Amino acid sequence: MESLPSYREATEAADWVRLVSPYCRFRDYRALCLVSRRFRSVFLPLLWRDLLRSARLSGLDSGDDLKWWLDFVGRKLDYLSAQCRALIRILDARHFGKNTCESWSLQQEGSLDKAFERALTVLPNVNAILLDGHQDLHLDFLTARHKCRQPGDLRVLSIAECRHQVPRLFFTASSLQSLVYLDVSYLPGSLLPLVQPAALPGLRILKVRGRELHDDQCLELIRHFRRQLWSLDISENNITDGVIQPIRDWCLPTGPVCRQANRQVEGRLLSGPGGTEYLGPFVTIKEGEFSGSFSHAERYLVDAPRYLAQSAQDHDQPGSDGSTLARQDTAEAATAIFAESDGPARSEEYQQSAGLTHLRLSHNALSAAGIQKLLHISNGHVEDLACDSMPLLPSAGQDVPFRHPFWPSHTSLRGILGAAHCFRPAMSRNLRVLRLHHSVVTNIPTLLMPGAPYKARCLQAETVLGERVETMFPQTFLPDMNPRLYSLTLTCLPRFSSGPLISKLMHFLRLLSAQEGAIEHVARNVSTRRGPKVLKGLRHLRLEFDNNDIMGDGLSACPSLDAEHRQDEIFSFFPSEQAKADQAPAGPRASSADVVLASDETRPGMGKPCTTGAPCSTDRDESSFVTHDGRWHGEAFSVRVWIGPAHHDAPEALRDYRRMVVDHGVRDGVGPVTPAQIQAGAPQDSFLYQTAWSAAVMPATLPTPRRSELVGMRDVLDALRTFRLESRAKYGQMRRLSEAQRRGPVLLGEPHFFWTGVLQVSTDADPRASNGAPA
Numbered sequence: 001m002e003s004l005p006s007y008r009e010a011t012e013a014a015d016w017v018r019l020v021s022p023y024c025r026f027r028d029y030r031a032l033c034l035v036s037r038r039f040r041s042v043f044l045p046l047l048w049r050d051l052l053r054s055a056r057l058s059g060l061d062s063g064d065d066l067k068w069w070l071d072f073v074g075r076k077l078d079y080l081s082a083q084c085r086a087l088i089r090i091l092d093a094r095h096f097g098k099n100t101c102e103s104w105s106l107q108q109e110g111s112l113d114k115a116f117e118r119a120l121t122v123l124p125n126v127n128a129i130l131l132d133g134h135q136d137l138h139l140d141f142l143t144a145r146h147k148c149r150q151p152g153d154l155r156v157l158s159i160a161e162c163r164h165q166v167p168r169l170f171f172t173a174s175s176l177q178s179l180v181y182l183d184v185s186y187l188p189g190s191l192l193p194l195v196q197p198a199a200l201p202g203l204r205i206l207k208v209r210g211r212e213l214h215d216d217q218c219l220e221l222i223r224h225f226r227r228q229l230w231s232l233d234i235s236e237n238n239i240t241d242g243v244i245q246p247i248r249d250w251c252l253p254t255g256p257v258c259r260q261a262n263r264q265v266e267g268r269l270l271s272g273p274g275g276t277e278y279l280g281p282f283v284t285i286k287e288g289e290f291s292g293s294f295s296h297a298e299r300y301l302v303d304a305p306r307y308l309a310q311s312a313q314d315h316d317q318p319g320s321d322g323s324t325l326a327r328q329d330t331a332e333a334a335t336a337i338f339a340e341s342d343g344p345a346r347s348e349e350y351q352q353s354a355g356l357t358h359l360r361l362s363h364n365a366l367s368a369a370g371i372q373k374l375l376h377i378s379n380g381h382v383e384d385l386a387c388d389s390m391p392l393l394p395s396a397g398q399d400v401p402f403r404h405p406f407w408p409s410h411t412s413l414r415g416i417l418g419a420a421h422c423f424r425p426a427m428s429r430n431l432r433v434l435r436l437h438h439s440v441v442t443n444i445p446t447l448l449m450p451g452a453p454y455k456a457r458c459l460q461a462e463t464v465l466g467e468r469v470e471t472m473f474p475q476t477f478l479p480d481m482n483p484r485l486y487s488l489t490l491t492c493l494p495r496f497s498s499g500p501l502i503s504k505l506m507h508f509l510r511l512l513s514a515q516e517g518a519i520e521h522v523a524r525n526v527s528t529r530r531g532p533k534v535l536k537g538l539r540h541l542r543l544e545f546d547n548n549d550i551m552g553d554g555l556s557a558c559p560s561l562d563a564e565h566r567q568d569e570i571f572s573f574f575p576s577e578q579a580k581a582d583q584a585p586a587g588p589r590a591s592s593a594d595v596v597l598a599s600d601e602t603r604p605g606m607g608k609p610c611t612t613g614a615p616c617s618t619d620r621d622e623s624s625f626v627t628h629d630g631r632w633h634g635e636a637f638s639v640r641v642w643i644g645p646a647h648h649d650a651p652e653a654l655r656d657y658r659r660m661v662v663d664h665g666v667r668d669g670v671g672p673v674t675p676a677q678i679q680a681g682a683p684q685d686s687f688l689y690q691t692a693w694s695a696a697v698m699p700a701t702l703p704t705p706r707r708s709e710l711v712g713m714r715d716v717l718d719a720l721r722t723f724r725l726e727s728r729a730k731y732g733q734m735r736r737l738s739e740a741q742r743r744g745p746v747l748l749g750e751p752h753f754f755w756t757g758v759l760q761v762s763t764d765a766d767p768r769a770s771n772g773a774p775a
Contacts, residue, residue, distance in 0.1 A: 021046060029044075044084075047087075048087035050090040050335075065097040070112075073118050086124060087125070088125065090128045094130050097134070127338050128157075132158050132160045132183070136163060139164065139166060156335050157176065160187070160209070168193050171193050179200055179202060181204070181329075184207070186210040186211070203228060203229065204350070205231040205358075206225065208233065208237075213237035222247060227253065227356070230358060231356070231359075237364055238365055241366055244370050248377045251355055253354040254355070257380040257429050266299075267286060267287045267291035267426040269283055274637030276671065278394070278668065279373050284673075300483050300534050302534070322425075322535050323533050326383040327350065334350070337350050356381075357381055357382060358384040358385075359374075359384070359386070360386045367393060367395070368415065368416040371419070383430045383432050384431075385433070389437050390416060392415055392417065406660060406700065408700070410449055411447065412449075413446065415437045416437055417469055420478070421475075421676070431484065432484065432487065436490065438492055443476050445461055445465060458495075459498055460705065462501050466500055471652075472693060480515055483535045483538075488538055489543075490544065495715060496713040505543070505720060513755040514750065519535065522534055542759075543761045546763075547764060624643060626640070628687065639687045640687065643689075653699075657693055660692040661692050667692070668689065668691040669689060669692075673685070673688055731754035
């Protein structure tokens with residue numbers, strides 16, 4: 001919850017010079033400082049605040065970084081006035097001193113270490129130091145005591161990718177006890193220095209990416225900090241679903257988020273008896289008259305103020321009304337807040353924490369079920385969630401591969417399917433920023449198969465697998481499911497598509513435009529002084545594509561082929577199969593459906609008898625339900641589980657689900673039916689074996705695609721760019737026509753479907769990269 005403004009901030013008129021200062025060019029700062037004392041008080045701090053960045057913007061060549069820095073610290077810094085030295089607050093060396101041939105020799109001599117230590121002795125107000133990537137830099141100077149500096153002045157410290165291991169008592173130094181932001185990603189050694197008793201009491205944002213953490217180390221970390229942090233980044237480690245429940249118990253804010261009586265708008269959560277380790281307690285969404293169709297007239301209005309008695313306030317957490325954005329936990333945001341000398345209210349609000357609300361979980365061993373469990377048990381407190389890619393199914397342990405025994409050999413799926421309901425306000429009320437695998441929108445998982453060409457895997461994922469996914473999980477995330485969501489990033493998008501992926505992304509962009517038009521219409525109707533606020537809807541969409549090289553997929557390197565004789569040639573997943581096809585005698589060619597990848601299910605000895613639920617002999621008749629008995633928190637529960645349709649004309653994926661449950665006893669992950677599964681035909685208010693249901697999206701055999709199908713695939717990025725340009729041109733044409741005819745403004749949405757939000761695309765698959773180009 002945001003802090004109230006001070007009396008001075010509430011009564012003082014805004015200074016127009018400060019309002020326009022962020023839009024002024026750096027090269028004009030010096031001239032603006034000479035205008036008047038008023039201008040000097042605004043632009044002189046901006047000129048000196050970030051010393052190394054200012055040097056770069058002033059024309060310093062990257063090859064002269066270290067020479068300039070050593071000269072500045074050794075000779076010029078002493079002649080700098082005390083007023084200017086007091087204005088320096090940030091030492092950001094992340095992109096400084098790396099592109100020079102003398103950096104290694106200087107670091108071996110210790111000159112660079114001494115230069116930083118010397119700078120801290122004469123710069124009393126530096127509160128942010130960022131040294132990412134300086135691998136040969138010794139960090140002992142950060143713990144040294146200086147007479148001119150008060151203990152604990154440092155608030156932001158980033159030492160990611162530094163080579164030297166920090167000592168055990170490094171973070172117990174008095175100079176680091178006021179840290180609010182700390183990044184120790186990709187450092188060697190253990191996390192023992194971080195979990196020292198009484199160390200870092202003011203820490204609120206912690207990033208520990210790439211530290212090879214397993215569940216035990218992660219549990220030790222979160223047990224130490226508990227609800228002290230509001231942002232935790234544990235990406236690129238080896239963490240499994242086993243940490244989800246401890247994160248809920250120890251780190252997330254206590255108590256549910258306050259919810260309004262808006263069942264008709266958003267639906268209402270119902271908790272039933274029982275639960276499993278797979279998904280946590282059994283939770284379902286009780287739909288209202290309009291909540292299931294996301295069409296209520298008030299879905300775009302923020303929550304009305306709620307006044308509670310003191311006793312109720314002690315138990316409920318005040319949730320956001322939907323109009324505010326989530327706090328930013330980046331190094332840039334933290335340094336900007338603590339570098340402001342006139343913004344104590346913002347820095348105080350930044351240091352408040354009731355528990356974790358920002359979680360970065362990308363590139364771990366967390367499964368899609370683990371992410372859903374996190375949202376089930378979070379009580380709506382998660383505001384910013386990131387998980388780039390996750391296995392579709394959970395594993396039995398950290399060293400067990402993520403695959404199902406009835407899938408084709410050496411195959412696995414990544415993505416999150418049928419989980420759109422988890423991101424609705426009924427379950428994720430405070431969610432504002434989401435970074436997730438693209439399948440949450442496209443319903444197309446990522447198929448992994450060693451040795452298979454990239455384009456072939458893309459084609460299989462959106463055709464063969466896509467059809468089965470649409471059968472089992474027909475519902476995907478739509479913008480109107482959660483108008484409170486402000487920013488969405490879809491990751492792991494393939495660059496090539498035969499059509500389905502492109503159509504789904506274009507459809508999502510059309511829905512964004514329609515949502516924008518509907519919000520604009522509502523805002524015009526309630527634009528009165530006492531009218532309610534209107535939600536902004538989704539305003540930022542980022543698409544991150546794989547950067548796989550098409551030259552490595554076996555197509556570009558192939559010699560030219562005679563179209564008459566080779567256009568229908570089967571392109572095999574395996575080189576050995578391709579060689580056999582080339583050596584085969586002439587004759588009738590097999591169709592692509594005849595070339596299959598055998599699954600373990602077809603092999604002798606792979607089937608196992610069922611051991612839970614009703615006997616298998618009774619399951620094979622016309623019955624569609626079995627009774628599942630279990631225990632949850634020491635109490636027994638019993639539920640009736642739907643095992644699929646008994647008739648033979650059901651879709652193949654549903655019949656595979658029944659076969660896995662009945663014939664092979666795959667009865668893991670029992671849980672309530674979800675809205676997506678109800679649309680697929682599962683009975684309402686029933687239960688399913690969720691592991692078997694998800695596993696049924698993979699067929700027992702995968703037909704090998706033809707070469708002609710692969711050659712005909714389109715570049716997704718080019719198709720989206722074309723769609724974007726066409727919709728923009730049509731929107732501009734309609735605006736010009738409306739102005740010429742003196743009609744009202746052109747409404748957003750249909751028929752042009754141009755979305756005025758921010759659309760970014762990125763082709764850099766590096767998880768550490770965050771640059772994108774607007775589209």
